[in-house]
Amino acid sequence: MSxxxxxxxxxxAGKLFEAWSFSQTNYILFGAGxxxxxxxxxxxxxxxxxSRQSLTVAPIMLFIGYIILIPASLIYKKDKPRSxxxxxx
Numbered sequence: 219m220s221x222x223x224x225x226x227x228x229x230x231a232g233k234l235f236e237a238w239s240f241s242q243t244n245y246i247l248f249g250a251g252x253x254x255x256x257x258x259x260x261x262x263x264x265x266x267x268x269s270r271q272s273l274t275v276a277p278i279m280l281f282i283g284y285i286i287l288i289p290a291s292l293i294y295k296k297d298k299p300r301s302x303x304x305x306x307x
Contacts, residue, residue: 241294241296244291245291246291247291247294248287248288250287251283251284251286251288251291252288254280254282254287255279255283259276259280261276262277
């Protein structure tokens with residue numbers, strides 16, 4: 219059973235998961251996105267049907283959460299300093 223999920227060969231799958239590690243910044247962006255989405259749905263639910271709150275403010279908040287913050291948390295990766303920049307000719 220253990221061979222099904224893990225083998226001793228660290229092939230491309232091992233490199234994939236090393237490259238996909240989240241930092242603290244990723245978790246903060248993801249949490250902020252979830253918070254904005256939850257607040258957006260609350261704002262939409264508490265407003266009247268044709269109010270500015272339900273038709274403008276809440277959809278903008280949901281857009282920011284779903285389209286900007288959540289993807290940014292998945293894409294963002296802190297650059298590591300390169301050690302080979304000073305050795306080139």
